[in-house]
Amino acid sequence: MSTDKFHYLADLNAAQTQSFHQNAHAETLAQFCQSEYFHKTKQDITEKLQDDKQIPFCQEHRAKMYHFHQSAEQPKGVYRVCSAASYRAGLPEWEILFAVADFDAILGDDVYLDGVSHYVEQPEMALLTLSSAGSDSAYTIEFNLKKREIVPNGFHFPLGKNHIAWRDENSVWVCPAWDERQLTTSGYPRQAWLMQRGQSFEDATPVHEMDADGVLIHAWRYLDGQGAPIDLIEAANTFYTKDYFYVNANLQAVKLALPDDCEIVGYLAGQLLLRLKSDWQRSKQKYISGSLIAVKLNKGELGEAQCLFTPTATQALESVETTRKFIIITLLDNVSGSLKAWKWQDGTWQEVALPDFPKGAIEIADQPWGGDTVHLTASDFVTPLTLFSLDLNVMELTVLRKQPKQFNSENISVNQYFATSHDGTRIPYYHVGKTQSPDTPTLVYVYGGFNVAELPHYMGAIGRHWLEQGGAFVLANVRGGGEFAHWHTAAIRENKHKTVDDLLSVLNDLCERGFTSAKKIAIQGGSNGGLVVASAFCRQPESMGAMICEVPLTDMLGYTELYAGASWIDEYGDPNDPQMADYLAQFSPYHQISGSLKYPPAFITTSLSDDRVHPAHALKFYAKLRDVAHEQSWLYAPPTGGHTGNGTQADTAAELACVLAFLRETIVL
Template sequence: MKSYPDPYRHFENLDSAETQNFAAEANAETRARFLENDKARALSDGILAQLQDTRQIPFCQEHRARMYHFHQDAEYPKGVYRVCTAATYRSGYPEWKILFSVADFDELLGDDVYLGGVSHLVEQPNRALLTLSKSGGDTAYTLEVDLEAGELVEGGFHFPAGKNHVSWRDENSVWVCPAWDERQLTESGYPREVWLVERGKSFEESLPVYQIAEDGMMVNAWRYLDPQGSPIDLIEASDGFYTKTYLQVSAEGEAKPLNLPNDCDVVGYLAGHLLLTLRKDWNRANQSYPSGALVAVKLNRGELGAAQLLFAPDEAQALESVETTKRFVVASLLENVQGRLKAWRFTDGKWQEVELPRLPSGALEMTDQPWGGDVVYLAASDFTTPLTLFALDLNVMELTVMRRQPQQFDSDGINVQQFWTTSADGERIPYFHVGKNATPDTPTLVYAYGGFGIPELPHYLGSVGKYWLEEGNAFVLANIRGGG
């Protein structure tokens, strides 16, 4: 094989001609060895066709029986934001209406921008804050748009490019953590100030609410709407990735620290209770709440009241995410690397767990929760079952299929088995074996990832199933530590 120069010595000048030549030559050799033959082209074309299958499920945000979706294709490489009615979406034949094209904002802003997110004002979903990423990076513009009229809101909430955090407070005010001026930044390069900006006022005329020291990491602010009570406004002031202080902002704009563990996460608010996930044990009022637990704490004007343990994981469980509906708290968790749900309702002065209908196995993810109701959308799949979108109505405990992606390979005879192996320190590590054969000489792809607490779950093996498992080969997913 041809000898190439050490690429690491080029890191200081990645745009040099020598570096570009190295990359081009290495890429050309790779293509010649592995791709320039009929079998490789057929495989590549087949996988690409699967990935571009237009029958894939469009995952949406639902607001007032309208489904909002970001869509990209060859005609719109930067994407369009579109909407259809919930009725046509459920029918499988959505009648889309394009609300805006992202490319149109390039000329308006005189910049190369990409859609970072759309934040609807839930009480008036036609009003939205757009986050438009500058060249696909962390720096972004914020613009307020009227989606029904298809135009910017005149005199609306528009902010310059920066690593800003902007969120709705109500129809006439937003929380702004600015980052378009170096004086607004921490040493880490993130916002250190919280401002309340009211409609019709310039930023300079607005109310500064809170500021952290320059050696802190960042601040964020948002409003929780409680369908069963009054909203609350919170500030999260982070010292680092895992330590922070939470503060409640009064109607007068005073930020009062909450006496919470500095390593917990506030994940919701319902029925006057903050919902917390714990990284370490929390000892409070002669009670102990274990690490990894979900706890509800009564909040009244900045003062914490009684706490209740909703969920504590055992050695085979981990809490993944929490969602609140109008009346329920719903938690997604892993149990032996399989998705599970639990739910609670505040009744007779305490949180009580409710029984859920039978749910699919494999990967289970909450994808949307329409505001003001008790329906949760769930995406589920496993190694041999295509991704399926379900609607779970918690009021009647009914699970219905919304959409299902097409089968991409023949799963007949393909078995899924979960095994455990023992590591050097005695810990039992799970893994999945998928295939028609489990003999020592069966060609097997082994995939493992362990980092950042991100688990690898049973997921539909579309391309691997079609071009590997169907031929009698096997696939192993190893759930190594570090992956959650």
């Protein structure tokens, strides 16, 4: 850390660095977390998160509903189960299967539940993923849910960014990452092993190994409801390009002749389901980018293909799920969700009519294995989330649960507008609020990367503590996201600046329409969104009154050397390429901070347990900004939570309450 790009904090040792961020975090708590407003807000958010009337989202297996539940008594949570009948009756009779906190002593670490993988044919067999301090690195423990105990000599794996997946009741796919010799340069697994019950890892069978300069590998089994299971391996050479392999009966990995940027999203009736990222010319047939294709697979050989869905200019395929006989997808049309489904009959996939379903944000919440029922959720900015069950055999839609209202939406309007970006592209955004005037405090949220679409979800705490109080919320659907089929590739690598162009065009459009004014705007984004808001903040600080920059990338000349950064070259470009280095230097927030500009207040967050985006991004940016903006900059840096905020509900409430207190002191009062 001796080069100029690491100038800030470079000369500090580990103890000094720890003291630096602890002192900065303490200053932020003293400034924003001592007031009556903060404590009341935190308590209210916590109570709502722990309200038993909230929908318990479950995995359904064999007429049982499994649910991860957090409460004041069990802040780390418990895993519990009830019968499907009692759940549907609205009177679930829960039984606790294990408490997450009990694993702290067992593993000698501060762990949080990151997932439970049931073996679907015998769902009382489960693999628990237990994250260390909320990070991406986790332990895997095999647990018997019927006996409520750790399986003696079961499938247990040490801490790492491992990928472990059931193959059958007596074997698992293991992609290990607990030893640096197993890792790619991005810090992810590069080997796939098949391990039988009773074997040590050293006795397991190595099946495939990729080059260390790739990104990651993982292996899994598809259980086809209409045919034999298959085993597949994905070896990602870059973030968006990969090789797929079919594993034959001799445990040989046979490469599939697929486009290197397509994505396998399902397997049913002996056919792979592919989401295309670019056009695919196959024999005399051309399949268009963004389409969903079903292609027959026979012992590693690809056969006849059928196009199920091709998006229009305003559409994008969002997600795909398979049941025993059906394929169902969620798709976006002008950033609003809808559904389509197909059934395999008479030797072809035939589209079927679905019941009417609400628009807005639609997600597939669960698909109980072996049947044709799908659990779906729907919501929008002001409509609480509803959990539906859809029986595809009879096309019957029933309501399982409705989330209670968390705020009074009276007089709060929702409208979609379009701003014009620097190159003339129309950029959609949603405006939610009671008032539209130059004095309206307006929070503008953005992500804009990695083909992720931002949808109109129910506002919850923001509705209660922001919209009800007269503030407005804006969701900017900028390029780089996945809102349209072409939206992502329009703003990557040498075009990544277009994401920032789009955000600034939305801010300008809001002011031109008289909905707010620059001094009343706060921009907010996390991870890639943190990079976007920080870059906009450095480029045009006069366009906003405050910034909330969460777990961000900020050093775009050094990002490939920090944790998983090397895996994102496809998105941002390679700073070791001199031409891209020149471009990234103009885009990199850390390098664009200038002592000659006047910056508005900034609230920067990270987690010291974040092992995906290195905390150094936030710490260095804060240190340099504090040097030029002094008391205007603040750092929120708790020790746990990881990149995704995998902690307790009280932790989540405290951070949101602190953000709201910051907004109150900057663009509200």
